[in-house]
Amino acid sequence: MSRQLMKGNDALSEAAVRAGCRFFGGYPITPQSEIPEYLSWRMPEAGGTFIQAESELSGVNMVYGAAAAGFRAMTSSSGPGFSLLQEGISYIASAELPAVFVDVQRYGSGLGDIFQAQGDYWQATRGGGHGDYRMLVYAPASVQESVDLVSVAFDKADQYRNPTLILSDASIAQMMEPVTLPEMREHDPNADWAVRGKHGKPFKRVTSTMYYIEDFDAYIKGKYDEMAEAEQRWESVRVDDADVVLVAYGISSRICREAVEIARGRGVRLGLLRPITLWPFPAKAFAEVNPLVKAYLSVELSALPKMVEDVRLACEMKAPVETFLGGAHIPESSAIVERAVAILNAQR
Amino acid sequence: MTGSEKTSARMTQNRELCKGCGYCILQCPKDALSFSSTVNRKGYNVVDIDQEKCIQCAICYTVCPDSVFERVEA
């Protein structure tokens, strides 16, 4: 397939259709509105269904219904709307249905603002909804990865019968990059658990599986433990000899990649660990790091440090862990380098 | 209605399903239903059918929330 220039949101939408997604129910909110806009024409073209729901609450429950019927279904939102999806996500997780969610992060709590940020980390990785569930959380750092990970998200949702999340941000969603799209795939909606009328067989109940599974506590813990062990994904850049390892995902990892290049050009041994899954956090990646590393620096575009807590746990505090916060402003890659140098100088 | 047709159907009841609400007694047009002194396994006073008065209209079937009554061919 040839490369095309596509906006992150558009490319992700097309990739969802090509991954066999045939239902979208959702509500516009900047900076993810291109997703419902794109799917409003593309879904019917592909034989699927698009509904502009009256609210995120309704949209997520339409997804619940379509997923219960056995079809690949998704919705997307941002910040305030993502908060409204949490109720439905908890139910879908509890019913052990596959579905894909997209949160294109924007800045701030409350209304906040529409520019890029990474402030939904806790909500995404800890489960913004109630009870005992987790979502596999994928953090694309490019338009191409938005495409690639949406396929993975659908496949993993099916494999574990569990909702999965693409945690994007306004930068990745709004920017254009060349992208290669995958071939169209069709999904068989007739799983044995899918509601479609009982047709002479015992009737099916899609509800919290805890009602029907013995020793549910052990069962559900086992399921999420298995995911945590098997599904960690990351990319590491020059960490084996690094004195300072940056940890960053999504758009901030792009800035950190540049920082690594700049630093290496100056003889500063900087490396980068880029989590591709945020849950499970790729703790295994830290085994690749130079055992003599002098510090970790968690680079996050939020006002409060969040991912840094996972970094501290994953590195077992074998080296100091510091934070570099972008907040409302895109940091300069050179400022990250300066910070790393300052950390090293302070240790001398 | 001939005599033989009248006796070809009869109302039956599954007393174990009864919750003793008495809605059937209120609605029976022939006063054929009444609370008995029998208590079922759920602890409810169940309803007796006076088959002499019963005309098999099945209103008790229609109003019963608990599917106690059925009209069956004899």
Next chain:
Amino acid sequence: MLSITCAGFGGQGVLTAGLLLAHVSMESGKEITWVPSYGSEMRGGTASCRLRIGDEPILNPFFSAIDALIGMNQDSVDTFQGAIAPGGVLIANSSMVRGGAFRDDIRVVEVPATEIAGELKNPRGANLVMLGAVIGATGLVDAEEFADGIDAYFNKKGRNNPLNRECFMRGVQAAANA
């Protein structure tokens, strides 16, 4: 790698100019990132987009030092001129940019893009004149090849105007003469 900002007011085709630059660069095998300003700015005022174009995959799509600025109006030149790297290029639409106070450590190419587009009876083609100037000034892609790319882009959309190419080539010439 080149870091380019296109800026002007809404309706001047600023985002389209950036898109064309990105599309045609991609067709000639380059790596690109294109980042729009969006949101409240969609409702008037200054619109801008920033591109990075290079031979290697682009790491950071953001930059603070601009290699080339396409300034379609006075506001955008006032806003972004200070961010141009020393030795960088400013393509100024001199039909609209008459402030005159240009930095002396940058190369300034003044092109009366709006007037040229008007002369060519293609008033919406001012952005293409500016694009021609940036290609002429930077040598990013061969000018004829780029012009073919513009034709292909608009043909694909089913609405190519032969005057688009003419606007573009006039921009190329303007840069050559500057």
Next chain:
Amino acid sequence: MSEKLTPKLLVEPNKFCPGCGHGIINRVLAEVLEESGLADQAVGALAVGCACLMMDTFGTDWVQAPHGRAAAVAVGVKRMRPECCVFTYQGDGDSMSIGFSETLYAAIRNENITAILVNNGIFGMTGGQMAPTSLPGQKTTTSPKGRDAATTGQPLNMIDQMKHLPIGYLARGSVASAKDINNLKKYIKTAIETQMNGGGYSMVEVLSFCPTNWKMNMEKSVAHVQDTVKAIFPVGEFVKNGERTDA
């Protein structure tokens, strides 16, 4: 005389309180689905409250939605499986209070589903709190001095909310007499037929009783619906084949 046998869809004894109207409505719905030959292709969406107790005893496929959201879930199912007979079954708190938006928007979009809304004027499962349909002056555990319409509003009339919309079928029935129940069955049958003929959104509201939380015996419960509730919520058909029938 024909036999009158309990529908096979009622796979287990229901779990409702003595005298609860849900048991009657369950049976009527089961009869309609079986007589229409739809038992095998029916999918129900319910949420919480007493209505959800039928998920184990009523043998169609089910999806249990979050509180209030059954209509949205039903829409997701029906849009993807248009050959199924998709219905919602909800109480008044569920469908008309927390789920007002989902319920009404399914009608606004004229979604081809059937909604059964059971109006007993009170929250049953949670212990007798005020519902949107509680009558003025009605004592509940959250309106112990009687519902004050000045601060809580008048009882919500969902039929009035919907009858102006371009929908397929709209009716209100009751379980307060054998005749009412027979009419209710006709309404539910017509609603289901409307859906299966692609006629658009169909809704049947059912006036029911909750002797437990009303703290009334059966006789008083029946009289309350007949004499008081029906005066505020008139029964009958309001929209049929997409046309107003009450105007």
